[in-house]
Amino acid sequence: MWCIFAKTICDLDYCMILLLIKAVIILVVFGITLGVATYSTWAERKVSAYMQDRIGPMRAGWAGLLQPLADAGKMFFKEEFIPASANKWLFIAGPCLAMLAACMTSAVIPFGGEMELFGEKFLIQAVDINIGILYVFAVVALGVYGVMIGGWASNNKFSLLGAIRAASQNISYELAMGLSIIAVIMLTGSLSLNVIVDRQVQPLFGIGGMNWNVFYQPLGFIIFLTCAFAECNRTPFDLPECETELIGGYHTEYSSMKLGFYLFAEYINMFISSLVMATLYFGGYAYPFMDVVAGALGQNIAALLGFGLFIGKGLFGVFFFMWVRWTLPRFRYDQLMNLGWKSLFPLAIANVVLTGILILLFQ
Amino acid sequence: MAVQLFYFLSALAVLSALMVVFSRNPVHSVLYLILMFFCLTGHYILLNAQFLAIVNIIVYAGAIMVLFLFVIMFLNLKTDAEKGQPPLMKFIAVISGGLLLVVMVSILSKVSNMEAKKEGFDSQIGLVENLGKVLYKDYLLPFELASILFLAAMVGAVMLGKREAGERHF
Numbered sequence: 001m002w003c004i005f006a007k008t009i010c011d012l013d014y015c016m017i018l019l020l021i022k023a024v025i026i027l028v029v030f031g032i033t034l035g036v037a038t039y040s041t042w043a044e045r046k047v048s049a050y051m052q053d054r055i056g057p058m059r060a061g062w063a064g065l066l067q068p069l070a071d072a073g074k075m076f077f078k079e080e081f082i083p084a085s086a087n088k089w090l091f092i093a094g095p096c097l098a099m100l101a102a103c104m105t106s107a108v109i110p111f112g113g114e115m116e117l118f119g120e121k122f123l124i125q126a127v128d129i130n131i132g133i134l135y136v137f138a139v140v141a142l143g144v145y146g147v148m149i150g151g152w153a154s155n156n157k158f159s160l161l162g163a164i165r166a167a168s169q170n171i172s173y174e175l176a177m178g179l180s181i182i183a184v185i186m187l188t189g190s191l192s193l194n195v196i197v198d199r200q201v202q203p204l205f206g207i208g209g210m211n212w213n214v215f216y217q218p219l220g221f222i223i224f225l226t227c228a229f230a231e232c233n234r235t236p237f238d239l240p241e242c243e244t245e246l247i248g249g250y251h252t253e254y255s256s257m258k259l260g261f262y263l264f265a266e267y268i269n270m271f272i273s274s275l276v277m278a279t280l281y282f283g284g285y286a287y288p289f290m291d292v293v294a295g296a297l298g299q300n301i302a303a304l305l306g307f308g309l310f311i312g313k314g315l316f317g318v319f320f321f322m323w324v325r326w327t328l329p330r331f332r333y334d335q336l337m338n339l340g341w342k343s344l345f346p347l348a349i350a351n352v353v354l355t356g357i358l359i360l361l362f363q
Numbered sequence: 364m365a366v367q368l369f370y371f372l373s374a375l376a377v378l379s380a381l382m383v384v385f386s387r388n389p390v391h392s393v394l395y396l397i398l399m400f401f402c403l404t405g406h407y408i409l410l411n412a413q414f415l416a417i418v419n420i421i422v423y424a425g426a427i428m429v430l431f432l433f434v435i436m437f438l439n440l441k442t443d444a445e446k447g448q449p450p451l452m453k454f455i456a457v458i459s460g461g462l463l464l465v466v467m468v469s470i471l472s473k474v475s476n477m478e479a480k481k482e483g484f485d486s487q488i489g490l491v492e493n494l495g496k497v498l499y500k501d502y503l504l505p506f507e508l509a510s511i512l513f514l515a516a517m518v519g520a521v522m523l524g525k526r527e528a529g530e531r532h533f
Contacts, residue, residue: 087390130491131413134421141421142425145429148436167432168433
């Protein structure tokens with residue numbers, strides 16, 4: 001369909017090759033996202049075990065590497081239970097929406113620089129839209145619906161409390177997150193994730209690919225990081241599923257793969273938010289001496305190396321999420337709200353004003 | 364292709380807007396309203412207004428509707444709460460709805476020229492760079508006035524929600 005439409009504009013061969021390349025990129029990106037999320041469940045246990053001086057899963061496969069498959073098997077074969085008083089359709093829709101929102105974000109993230117294959121130049125990115133960062137922000141804003149609808153449809157007081165906590169937490173932290181992104185946008189002058197990374201590919205003090213935004217936006221990065229923890233419902237901000245107060249929070253009534261989807265969506269969100277953080281603050285696919293590598297080994301090798309390092313940055317982000325989870329205790333709910341509204345929000349506004357002043361002074 | 368998409372989105376938008384009114388359960392109404400906002404976003408994308416489309420999702424579907432859902436979940440309305448309306452209420456509702464219909468019909472019957480103006484139309488106007496320039500150059504005063512209006516509303520909301528000295532709500 002798309003090709004017939006595009007035939008008038010371009011040659012069919014050109015179109016087919018580009019379409020095939022894009023299809024492969026989309027499949028690879030999706031596969032990596034799901035694969036990383038799957039093995040995050042294994043890594044979480046290993047990291048927690050390491051921090052508590054245990055060895056973690058060891059039985060299924062070498063060093064427990066088949067544990068995620070065993071988990072998936074268990075999830076699929078468990079009894080599918082829907083409470084009698086639950087709203088059946090919304091109860092099913094909750095985990096579906098959580099998964100949908102989690103899987104949508106990776107579409108706009110630039111995974112790598114420009115490559116050239118079969119005479120076609122292309123970016124390692126599924127779609128390049130000129131409002132990429134707003135798209136990410138919109139999908140993040142939609143992520144809370146899965147939790148809210150699931151929690152309400154369970155018809156359980158603890159689930160409802162979890163859902164309400166999730167809603168107020170997400171709304172509160174979205175503001176500070178948006179403001180910290182605005183400072184990055186002011187630096188770059190574009191909403192496109194590609195342009196944001198392009199700026200960071202430039203040399204800093206003569207080192208190519210080192211012009212990372214984190215050197216210009218340290219405060220903004222810390223605000224964004226804190227908000228990312230809150231948006232992913234991770235400890236120390238996992239109040240919606242706080243088991244000491246709410247049993248299981250919004251997923252108290254869930255069992256089998258529907259519970260699995262909620263947990264899986266959380267791991268996808270962690271990986272994606274690490275990737276977004278890497279894109280916004282840690283240069284995306286840029287790495288030190290990028291131009292030297294490109295000159296010595298060719299543009300394709302340099303781009304693939306950047307792709308690998310970008311995934312590596314994302315994996316380190318996931319590790320950081322786990323590190324914090326097994327280090328810090330959970331906040332109290334009023335502390336969470338005070339931190340969001342009385343500390344992060346004014347700090348984020350101050351950051352925007354400061355960035356504006358500095359841009360005016362140094363331009 | 365675009366025309367079929369337009370009709371599909373319009374039909375879905377009208378259908379979900381009707382379902383907002385006809386649903387017995389207020390939570391279902393809110394969910395249909397969210398679906399309606401998504402249809403409107405689709406229309407904006409068809410008009411090449413990407414910025415407006417995404418901001419519509421962020422602000423309406425992502426924030427305002429979450430708060431709607433939040434409040435309705437707190438109220439815990441029963442599905443059959445609205446059955447016992449007195450007849451007078453129904454009568455008044457029918458009259459006011461009918462008056463609105465009369466106004467709409469009279470306005471729509473005056474509309475003769477349904478053609479869009481093609482000359483001087485720039486298909487790139489909806490992109491964020493152009494929109495920003497138009498807002499901050501040509502329409503700066505209305506834009507700033509609107510922001511002052513928002514500020515006043517926000518201050519008012521904070522004043523209303525503020526706890527009085529010595530008062531405890533829990």
